[in-house]
Amino acid sequence: MKLELRGITKRFGSLTANDHISLTVEPGEIHCILGENGAGKSTLMNVLYGLLQADEGEILLDDVVQHFDGPGDAMKAGIGMVHQHFMLIPVFTVAENVMLGNESTGFAGFLNHKDARTRVQEISSRFGFDVDPDALIENLPVGVQQRVEIIKALSRDAKVLVFDEPTAVLTPQETDELMAIMRQLRDAGTAIVFITHKLREVREVADRITVVRLGKVVGEASPTASNAELASLMVGRAVELKVQKEAAKPGAAALQVRGLTVVDHLGQLVVNDVDFEVRAGEILAIAGVQGNGQTELTEALLGLQEHVEGEIVLDGKKISGEGVRKVLEAGVGFVPEDRNEDGLVGGFSIAENLMLDRSDSAPFVKGGGLQLGYRARFAAEKVREFDVRAQGIDTPVGTLSGGNQQKVVLARELSRDLRLLVAAQPTRGLDVGSIEFVHKRIVEARDSGIPVIVVSTELDEVDALADRIAVMYRGGIVGIVPAGTDRETLGIMMAGEHPDAPHEPPPAPRDLDDASDDAGSRGEAA
Amino acid sequence: MSDQNAADAAGRADVALETGARVAPDDQQPNRWNDALRQIVGGSVVISILAVVLALIVGAILIAVTDPGVQKAAGYFFARPGDTFQAIWNVVSGAYTSLFQGAIYNFGRPTFAAGIRPFMDTLTYATPLIVAGLGVGLGFRTGIFNIGGQGQMLIAAAFCGWIGWSFQLPPVLHLIVAIAAGFVGGAFWAAIAGVLKARTGAHEVIVTIMLNWIALYLISYLLRTPGALQAHGSNNPKSPAILPNAVLPPLFGPQYQLHWGFVIAIAATVVVWWLLERSSLGFKFRAVGENPNAARVAGISVNAAIVWSMVIGGGLVGLAAVDQVLGTTSGGFGSSIDAGIGFDAITVALLGRSRPLGIFIAGVLFGAFKAGGFLMQAANGIPIDIVLVVQSLIVLFIAAPPLVRAIFRLPTPGRRPPQKKAPATPASQAPKEVAAK
Numbered sequence: 001m002k003l004e005l006r007g008i009t010k011r012f013g014s015l016t017a018n019d020h021i022s023l024t025v026e027p028g029e030i031h032c033i034l035g036e037n038g039a040g041k042s043t044l045m046n047v048l049y050g051l052l053q054a055d056e057g058e059i060l061l062d063d064v065v066q067h068f069d070g071p072g073d074a075m076k077a078g079i080g081m082v083h084q085h086f087m088l089i090p091v092f093t094v095a096e097n098v099m100l101g102n103e104s105t106g107f108a109g110f111l112n113h114k115d116a117r118t119r120v121q122e123i124s125s126r127f128g129f130d131v132d133p134d135a136l137i138e139n140l141p142v143g144v145q146q147r148v149e150i151i152k153a154l155s156r157d158a159k160v161l162v163f164d165e166p167t168a169v170l171t172p173q174e175t176d177e178l179m180a181i182m183r184q185l186r187d188a189g190t191a192i193v194f195i196t197h198k199l200r201e202v203r204e205v206a207d208r209i210t211v212v213r214l215g216k217v218v219g220e221a222s223p224t225a226s227n228a229e230l231a232s233l234m235v236g237r238a239v240e241l242k243v244q245k246e247a248a249k250p251g252a253a254a255l256q257v258r259g260l261t262v263v264d265h266l267g268q269l270v271v272n273d274v275d276f277e278v279r280a281g282e283i284l285a286i287a288g289v290q291g292n293g294q295t296e297l298t299e300a301l302l303g304l305q306e307h308v309e310g311e312i313v314l315d316g317k318k319i320s321g322e323g324v325r326k327v328l329e330a331g332v333g334f335v336p337e338d339r340n341e342d343g344l345v346g347g348f349s350i351a352e353n354l355m356l357d358r359s360d361s362a363p364f365v366k367g368g369g370l371q372l373g374y375r376a377r378f379a380a381e382k383v384r385e386f387d388v389r390a391q392g393i394d395t396p397v398g399t400l401s402g403g404n405q406q407k408v409v410l411a412r413e414l415s416r417d418l419r420l421l422v423a424a425q426p427t428r429g430l431d432v433g434s435i436e437f438v439h440k441r442i443v444e445a446r447d448s449g450i451p452v453i454v455v456s457t458e459l460d461e462v463d464a465l466a467d468r469i470a471v472m473y474r475g476g477i478v479g480i481v482p483a484g485t486d487r488e489t490l491g492i493m494m495a496g497e498h499p500d501a502p503h504e505p506p507p508a509p510r511d512l513d514d515a516s517d518d519a520g521s522r523g524e525a526a
Numbered sequence: 527m528s529d530q531n532a533a534d535a536a537g538r539a540d541v542a543l544e545t546g547a548r549v550a551p552d553d554q555q556p557n558r559w560n561d562a563l564r565q566i567v568g569g570s571v572v573i574s575i576l577a578v579v580l581a582l583i584v585g586a587i588l589i590a591v592t593d594p595g596v597q598k599a600a601g602y603f604f605a606r607p608g609d610t611f612q613a614i615w616n617v618v619s620g621a622y623t624s625l626f627q628g629a630i631y632n633f634g635r636p637t638f639a640a641g642i643r644p645f646m647d648t649l650t651y652a653t654p655l656i657v658a659g660l661g662v663g664l665g666f667r668t669g670i671f672n673i674g675g676q677g678q679m680l681i682a683a684a685f686c687g688w689i690g691w692s693f694q695l696p697p698v699l700h701l702i703v704a705i706a707a708g709f710v711g712g713a714f715w716a717a718i719a720g721v722l723k724a725r726t727g728a729h730e731v732i733v734t735i736m737l738n739w740i741a742l743y744l745i746s747y748l749l750r751t752p753g754a755l756q757a758h759g760s761n762n763p764k765s766p767a768i769l770p771n772a773v774l775p776p777l778f779g780p781q782y783q784l785h786w787g788f789v790i791a792i793a794a795t796v797v798v799w800w801l802l803e804r805s806s807l808g809f810k811f812r813a814v815g816e817n818p819n820a821a822r823v824a825g826i827s828v829n830a831a832i833v834w835s836m837v838i839g840g841g842l843v844g845l846a847a848v849d850q851v852l853g854t855t856s857g858g859f860g861s862s863i864d865a866g867i868g869f870d871a872i873t874v875a876l877l878g879r880s881r882p883l884g885i886f887i888a889g890v891l892f893g894a895f896k897a898g899g900f901l902m903q904a905a906n907g908i909p910i911d912i913v914l915v916v917q918s919l920i921v922l923f924i925a926a927p928p929l930v931r932a933i934f935r936l937p938t939p940g941r942r943p944p945q946k947k948a949p950a951t952p953a954s955q956a957p958k959e960v961a962a963k
Binding site: 302304323324325327328329334336341342343344345346347348352355356357359360364365368369370372 | 800804805806807809810812813816817819820821822823824825826827
């Protein structure tokens with residue numbers, strides 16, 4: 001069945017999540033939709049699946065205009081969806097889950113388990129899935145659960161199958177198996193839509209690639225396109241961001257990281273023997289595709305990771321192995337990747353959030369009691385200085401926009417006496433205006449002589465801020481290059497190849513790579 | 527060119543986002559009075575009050591339905607419908623009048639001193655509910671569900687009772703030591719659950735429930751064992767009487783039951799308010815309760831907050847046992863000394879929205895239910911279970927604020943102009959809708 005989307009537009013208030021998106025998926029084809037988080041991929045798929053109604057545009061199946069009021073309609077029309085988070089009931093068996101919502105009943109309304117079992121067996125043998133219809137979902141590994149999702153879609157005669165970020169929760173082996181399944185389905189004539197932001201997977205299975213950015217189709221690419229081309233299409237920004245900054249005047253090496261290795265709570269090697277140093281008054285940008293160990297690296301710097309080997313030395317003092325409290329007291333400012341989860345307490349007021357990391361001692365606390373007067377003055381001053389737009393300092397931060405929330409985080413971190421600033425994805429999800437503000441502040445911090453680490457998956461941001469660029473790939477640093485290195489080189493490095501030897505295979509043996517990549521993507525999913 | 531447009535669109539979206547809290551949907555004029563009204567009406571205090579009102583209404587229906595007079599009159603409803611309504615009015619108004627007279631003021635008494643006596647009873651019943659509610663509420667604010675009030679009270683009763691009858695100490699000192707012992711007993715029993723949660727991640731609900739049983743059988747055993755908690759020369763599982771020096775003295779003279787424990791409850795309310803709203807420790811408790819991840823990243827020890835919150839909360843619950851042992855039943859106690867207060871405290875904390883003042887008011891309300899319930903049963907023959915049903919309904923209605931809102935057609939708090947959250951909503955909605963299919 002041929003799927004065609006014509007001019008799909010979906011607006012939320014004044015925000016346009018999908019802006020006249022058109023694409024065609026032919027039967028027997030894997031069509032990748034590639035884009036950053038928040039580019040509008042999921043909105044598009046929710047429109048296709050009938051969860052959202054498009055404001056404009058139409059959906060055609062085999063050249064017939066369709067109208068979906070809900071997922072039920074979409075399923076009936078032959079569209080199946082494999083969600084990133086599985087929609088399975090853990091205490092039910094495979095067969096029960098497959099028939100759920102589509103139960104066939106026999107005499108007196110009894111469920112026809114036998115029918116469902118046969119069906120599962122039939123589909124699973126057709127594609128060599130090896131799924132036991134009587135196994136309980138909760139006992140199955142994630143990869144097999146995903147196959148159950150696929151069987152579920154196929155059992156309803158899906159001719160168009162949508163995979164929404166399917167590999168986020170899979171190990172590399174499971175990912176490879178999924179790829180094989182997708183190819184098999186394609187060869188059987190199913191039209192497949194594959195949504196992802198991982199370049200490697202796209203290049204591996206896609207027949208055609210559509211790149212979405214800011215709700216618009218920004219280009220089509222063939223799977224032979226290089227990683228660098230795909231990356232620049234995907235992360236490239238409509239507006240060229242220029243940060244006014246002088247050349248760095250780097251001082252002595254302030255932060256030294258030697259042999260840093262992090263094993264996450266699942267026992268995966270996520271940061272693998274990393275060495276680098278940051279000098280006072282310079283910005284070291286850590287670039288790389290999401291999930292290559294950057295998150296864990298910053299968490300290790302802060303003392304948030306438990307299993308850390310190697311040494312982190314700040315101003316001659318060892319801070320690795322200390323708790324978060326001690327690291328913060330040593331003068332480390334941290335802008336976390338996920339500000340809602342790790343940076344702010346949503347129910348707290350702006351003023352309360354501004355004192356969050358200094359809840360123990362003067363000036364905010366004296367004799368065990370909060371100094372409300374001081375806090376109010378401090379908050380009022382910071383709100384003015386950082387241009388936080390809110391009704392007042394008592395406004396809960398949960399009600400602020402992303403840009404204003406990030407300003408609160410920055411105001412808090414930059415108001416301490418810093419010896420090091422670590423900013424992870426400091427502008428993720430922000431609008432253009434706030435991005436400029438955040439960048440300006442980070443450069444100001446650098447100019448005041450603070451060593452700065454900026455972790456970013458966006459090459460534009462790396463370009464705008466970095467004095468030096470470290471590229472991470474599968475837990476290791478591929479290389480550290482000076483600012484102004486061209487994107488193609490960076491793109492190659494982000495794919496794990498060293499620029500000096502672009503045609504050689506990645507530096508580490510493949511199985512180790514896989515393990516760390518797997519861990520990286522797990523961390524990202526969590 | 528199209529790129530430029532995209533940037534413009536993003537810019538415009540942001541202008542709306544920046545002022546999102548005040549901007550109304552596109553077609554409406556912004557109106558801050560309207561917003562303020564929404565916040566007040568949609569606020570949780572109103573929900574609490576409405577939950578109580580609603581529970582009383584359902585209680586009235588139950589009283590009417592179960593009353594034999596009403597049932598008889600309903601038998602000839604179509605002949606004389608007025609009789610039925612008359613009967614309903616009589617029984618419901620009679621019941622709630624008794625509830626009022628038993629809980630607040632009895633107009634049948636000649637003097638004010640005698641008339642106000644029910645209210646003094648109410649405050650007496652309220653005293654342990656308030657302190658225990660404060661303890662449970664403190665846990666709620668830290669994100670902990672402490673349902674081990676029963677066990678904490680039993681252990682606290684043993685601690686403070688033992689001090690109360692075993693030693694001869696000077697008047698005021700004895701009382702203070704006994705009260706402190708009760709606090710320590712509750713704190714100790716709650717700390718077990720706190721440490722287990724902090725160290726091993728054991729869920730506090732399971733652990734506190736289990737500790738309830740352990741405490742119950744431990745205390746029952748000790749009360750049956752001569753030389754332990756059992757009174758000398760007695761065969762009953764009952765403790766000795768508290769020595770006079772350790773008894774909480776009556777607050778307004780011997781004609782009322784109300785004792786100094788009520789003053790302790792007021793003081794505890796103020797202290798807990800200060801702790802939560804004005805102290806560094808309380809700030810950490812609240813940060814951990816609202817977002818433990820952010821608290822951890824900000825260098826706050828989540829484990830320490832959990833343990834200390836349990837210790838202080840358990841101590842407060844222990845004070846409820848002190849009220850019982852040294853105040854209300856100073857003649858010696860049995861293994862039912864907790865009188866369900868540990869569980870009622872959860873309702874009180876919920877009804878009071880875990881705010882100290884709210885808990886105080888909720889505690890007085892529940893004290894009134896207890897005091898008035900007895901008169902209602904005695905005077906009108908209405909089973910005291912009705913009062914329990916009303917209490918349970920309050921929990922139900924509070925646990926289901928959207929239900930209360932729907933019944934009273936109140937706006938949902940936090941429902942904002944769609945700009946802000948809209949992009950996130952579809953994604954988060956999607957799984958639910960699919961699951962519903």
